[in-house]
Amino acid sequence: MKYKTITGLLAITLLAGCSSSKKVVPDVPPSQLYSESQESLQSGSWQTAIEKLEALDSRYPFGAYSEQVQLNLIYAYYKSDDLAMALASIERFIRLNPTHPKMDWVLYMRGLTYMAQDTNFMQSLFNVDRSDRDPEPAKSAFADFKKLLERYPNSQYAADAQKRMYSLKNRLADYDLATADFYLRRKAWIAAINRAQEIQKTYPDTEAARKSLSIELDAYKKLGLTESAQRTEQLMKLNPLP
Known part of the structure; x- marks a missing residue:
C-alpha cells in the first residue's frame, strides 16, 4: 500500500511538472513584448515576465532592448528564487558588458543571490541553528x-x-566557531586552538571571537599549557560576553 501511495505521488508530481511547462509567447513586435514584460515585472508576475524576457532575449539578441532585457532577467530569476539561472545570467552579462554603467547593481545582485543560496528554508521556518552549514x-x-x-x-x-557584509561576517565567524567546537569535542586540541585564534584574528569584533576564547582555554588546559591558559583567561576578562 505504501508503494502505491508513493507511486501515486510521483505521478501527480510528474503531471504537475508537465502542466507547468512554459507557454509559447506570441510572436509580437519587440516593443510590445518588452512593454508586456515590464508590466509583469511591476505586478510581481515573475514567471510571466521571465517567459516574455526569454522570448525577447532569444528572438532579438542584439535588439534595442538587449542589455535591459538581460538585466531584467537577472532580477526576475532572483525574485522567482531561480538562483542558478540568476547567477548564470549575471556571469553572462558581466562577460558581455564588463564596463556597463550598471555594473554596481549587477555586483549587488550577485551578492544578494549568493546570500539567498546561503539561506536554509528549514532553518528560517523552524529557527534551527545551522551555523555549521557550507x-x-x-x-x-x-x-x-x-x-x-x-x-x-x-x-x-x-x-x-x-550592512549585509556585517551580517555575513558574523555568519562566517559563527561557522568557524562551530568548527573550533567540533575539534574540541573530538579532542583535537591543537586544531581547536588554531581555529579559535584564526577567528580572533579575522573577525576580532564579533561575538564568536569572544566565545572562541573559552574553546581556546579548554584546549590549553587539556594540553597542560598553564601559562597559555592564564593568558587566555586574562583575555576573557578583558573581552567579556554580553
Whole structure:
C-alpha cells in the first residue's frame, strides 16, 4: 500500500511538472513584448515576465532592448528564487558588458543571490541553528559586496552592501566557531586552538571571537599549557560576553 501511495505521488508530481511547462509567447513586435514584460515585472508576475524576457532575449539578441532585457532577467530569476539561472545570467552579462554603467547593481545582485543560496528554508521556518552549514555562498556574497564598495564607493547600493557584509561576517565567524567546537569535542586540541585564534584574528569584533576564547582555554588546559591558559583567561576578562 505504501508503494502505491508513493507511486501515486510521483505521478501527480510528474503531471504537475508537465502542466507547468512554459507557454509559447506570441510572436509580437519587440516593443510590445518588452512593454508586456515590464508590466509583469511591476505586478510581481515573475514567471510571466521571465517567459516574455526569454522570448525577447532569444528572438532579438542584439535588439534595442538587449542589455535591459538581460538585466531584467537577472532580477526576475532572483525574485522567482531561480538562483542558478540568476547567477548564470549575471556571469553572462558581466562577460558581455564588463564596463556597463550598471555594473554596481549587477555586483549587488550577485551578492544578494549568493546570500539567498546561503539561506536554509528549514532553518528560517523552524529557527534551527545551522551555523555549521557550507559557508561558500556566504563567502562569495561577502566578496561581491566588498568588491562593490571598493569599486563603487558612491553607489546607491553601497550602504546596504556594507550592512549585509556585517551580517555575513558574523555568519562566517559563527561557522568557524562551530568548527573550533567540533575539534574540541573530538579532542583535537591543537586544531581547536588554531581555529579559535584564526577567528580572533579575522573577525576580532564579533561575538564568536569572544566565545572562541573559552574553546581556546579548554584546549590549553587539556594540553597542560598553564601559562597559555592564564593568558587566555586574562583575555576573557578583558573581552567579556554580553
